[in-house]
Amino acid sequence: MASSPPQNPRDDPNDAKALIYSYPIRIWRALLGYLPSPDSSLLAKFSNLSPLRSRGRSRGRKPGLPLPLHSNAVQSSLTAAKASRVFVILEDIMEHTLHCLRNIQKSLVFWQSRAEGTNTQKIYFMIFERGPRAFIDGTYQLITRLGTDGSPIQHLCCSASDMISEKIAILMSLQHCLATFLGQVYLEVNRYGEMLTEDSDESLPSLLVTINTLFSKLEASISHPREIYKSDNSFSTERGNSCALLFEKIPEIDPERSQWTDTEIRDATNLIYQNLQRLDSYLSFIFSGCQKPRRMTLYWLRYTWGMVGLSVCSLWLVRHSSLMGSPDMDNWIREAKESTAGFWKDHVEQPLISIRDELFETFRRRHKGVMEVEEVKLTEDSLHRMLLVFCEQTKGQKLPENISDQEMLEIVMARYEKELMHPLHNLLSGELARAMLIQIQKLKLDLETAMLELDQILKANEINFAVLAALPAFSLSLLLIMLVRSWVQQDKSAEGRGRIARRQRRLLMVEVEKRLMQFQTCMDQGMDDDARCMFGLLLYSLDRLYKAVERHAKETGEWLSLRQDIVDIGKPDLKTTYKLAVISRMERMYECLLPSSKRK
Numbered sequence: 239m240a241s242s243p244p245q246n247p248r249d250d251p252n253d254a255k256a257l258i259y260s261y262p263i264r265i266w267r268a269l270l271g272y273l274p275s276p277d278s279s280l281l282a283k284f285s286n287l288s289p290l291r292s293r294g295r296s297r298g299r300k301p302g303l304p305l306p307l308h309s310n311a312v313q314s315s316l317t318a319a320k321a322s323r324v325f326v327i328l329e330d331i332m333e334h335t336l337h338c339l340r341n342i343q344k345s346l347v348f349w350q351s352r353a354e355g356t357n358t359q360k361i362y363f364m365i366f367e368r369g370p371r372a373f374i375d376g377t378y379q380l381i382t383r384l385g386t387d388g389s390p391i392q393h394l395c396c397s398a399s400d401m402i403s404e405k406i407a408i409l410m411s412l413q414h415c416l417a418t419f420l421g422q423v424y425l426e427v428n429r430y431g432e433m434l435t436e437d438s439d440e441s442l443p444s445l446l447v448t449i450n451t452l453f454s455k456l457e458a459s460i461s462h463p464r465e466i467y468k469s470d471n472s473f474s475t476e477r478g479n480s481c482a483l484l485f486e487k488i489p490e491i492d493p494e495r496s497q498w499t500d501t502e503i504r505d506a507t508n509l510i511y512q513n514l515q516r517l518d519s520y521l522s523f524i525f526s527g528c529q530k531p532r533r534m535t536l537y538w539l540r541y542t543w544g545m546v547g548l549s550v551c552s553l554w555l556v557r558h559s560s561l562m563g564s565p566d567m568d569n570w571i572r573e574a575k576e577s578t579a580g581f582w583k584d585h586v587e588q589p590l591i592s593i594r595d596e597l598f599e600t601f602r603r604r605h606k607g608v609m610e611v612e613e614v615k616l617t618e619d620s621l622h623r624m625l626l627v628f629c630e631q632t633k634g635q636k637l638p639e640n641i642s643d644q645e646m647l648e649i650v651m652a653r654y655e656k657e658l659m660h661p662l663h664n665l666l667s668g669e670l671a672r673a674m675l676i677q678i679q680k681l682k683l684d685l686e687t688a689m690l691e692l693d694q695i696l697k698a699n700e701i702n703f704a705v706l707a708a709l710p711a712f713s714l715s716l717l718l719i720m721l722v723r724s725w726v727q728q729d730k731s732a733e734g735r736g737r738i739a740r741r742q743r744r745l746l747m748v749e750v751e752k753r754l755m756q757f758q759t760c761m762d763q764g765m766d767d768d769a770r771c772m773f774g775l776l777l778y779s780l781d782r783l784y785k786a787v788e789r790h791a792k793e794t795g796e797w798l799s800l801r802q803d804i805v806d807i808g809k810p811d812l813k814t815t816y817k818l819a820v821i822s823r824m825e826r827m828y829e830c831l832l833p834s835s836k837r838k
Contacts, residue, residue, distance in 0.1 A: 302336060303781040305329065306428040306809060324442055327507055328427055331449070334514055335420045338521055339413065339778045341529070346409045348530040353402045360398040361391065367536045405528035412460070412524065417774030418767065419456045423449065424777055425770075428810055443498045446506045450488045453513045457485050460520075483520045485513045581710075589708030614686045621679045625650060628672055650676050732786035737834045739786075746783045747831060750807065751821050753779055758814045773810070780808050790830035800828050 305328055352363055365376040376394065383390035430445045460483055486509045498506075534541065558566035625646035629637055632653050637646070654673040661670060732742035753776040760769035784804050791797035803824055807817045825831055 302333065303777060303784045303808060304805060305332065306424065306431055306805070324445060324507075327449075327510060328423070331423055331510070331514065332420070334518070335416055335423070336778055336781050338518075339416055339420070339774075340782075341525065342409050342413050342416070343778075345525070345528065345530040346406065346413065349402050349406050349409065349528075353399070353406060357391075357395045360402075361394050364394055364398045364401075366539050368531065369535050369538055370542075373539075408524065408528045412521065413775075414771050415456060415459045417778065418459065418771045419452060419774070420777055421770040421772075421774035422452050422455070424773070424808070425810055426452070442503065443506075446503070446510070447488060449510060450485075450506070450513075453485045453510075453517075454487070456517070457483050483516065485516060585708055586711040589705065589711075611690065614683070614690050617679070617683045617686055621676070621683055624676050624679060628653075628669070628676060632669070647680065732782070733789065735790075740830075740832075740834055743783070743786050743831055744825070744833065746779060746786060747821065747825055750776065750779045750783060751818070754807070754814060754817055754821070777808055780804055787828070787830050791828065794829045796828050796830070800824065800830075 305325065352360065355363070365373055365380075368376075380390045380394065383393060426445065426448050430441050430448075488506050488509055555567065556562060558564045558570075560568060622643055625643060626637065629646045629649045632649065650673055653669060654677070657670040657673060732739055732746055734742075753772055757769055757772040757776055760766075760772055784801070787800060788797065791800045803820050806812060806820055
């Protein structure tokens, strides 16, 4: 019996099916392999193409809290060049550290607000505000734990509390380390400030070595819980080395040399920038797991429903459009155009034309009214002559010229009452008919006078009717203007112009005062490490206040004085009592820090 040829594994249906199923996984892994990791050498090479200083300047950040340097003029140009070089380095270190603290503070406030929420809010966050994958995982956990003894809701609440507590702990550890580093750098700059401006050749190398020592202390102080070192969060580079924070050290130089060469200063400066880049990479990696979720992640469910609704509306519109042979869309567009044109004509164009005519052409192009003044004057003169003739014939004497119509009308009424005693006889041969005709003329005059007044009232209110007809258009325009104004002048944190921004600036003053008191408390209790941390947080709060009030204080002419007060609060040499007095004066005197109710 001939032996069968060896079977190819691909000919097996089961193996072929498994091979087909494995293709998507292989493709996904291949794509992930091409993407660089946050700490890969590829990103490092790209980041090294431009110095950190130029990258920081290109972001367009506002200048923050200035360095505590003296304003003595530098004598030689060489000293000025070296001093300006080290000033730029120090500014970049301060700016970079403050920016990191700002990001940490934003995420810390977010997670603390989530920690203070109710269990329902925590469950909602765990399921609906962490993205689609978290939604699927949370729903799956709830369903799978329904048959167990423990409550799935309680388990999800505990998981949310543990996760939030872990992230808060990591962020607070990062904040403590960076604030301590910031405070130490500021203190060293304050100590070397006058020496740099007077003798840069000797103080500059010493300052560079001191900054390098501070980086070494920062490297030793940063430590985090084990939860961030999970197997799925790879802490290894492409070479397999650990991604722990390791700074470069300035090589040892002969201590007997009092001056460094330009090459040695340039190498030390580049090494400091490399350390900043390593710190940035390390913080970016650690911060990626505990930062505040993006807006797209928080509101993904709303955006999803919005996209679904938009898709349904789009399909509905396509169904009623000419693409599907339906004339509905064209009819709707034509009706909308006609309605818009009618609204514009009836409530905007015609009322405005009427208002224009009433304001500028009232007495020139007005149509003839129901009753004119001349007609009323003729009726009044005719009545006056009738009364005058009747009274003179009745009295048998000439009446004075200044007699009024009312007096003559009293004479007519007296004669009329007398004639009514014999109505038939007096109607034929007496004065009763003339008295009745005079009264008819008086009634006609009263009617014409009333009609003239009514006509004047109607003409005077034509402009009001025109304004009333244009009221819908005016309302829509006012609403549109208010929306545009609120969008243009919206409150942007503490730097805005509204009441919310003013309240934020006053809260920054409270934060500065609180951290100053905490710093003094740590100093009194001998907790030097905590005191340096609180001093760094104080500098961070002062930097935020500096940026928030700069534009407003410049507009009111208070910037020079306010800037000096902010700098004085950050000076380490001044006493706390003096700083508290400065804070109290700032809250009372500067217009951009006053409450809204006290503004004039």
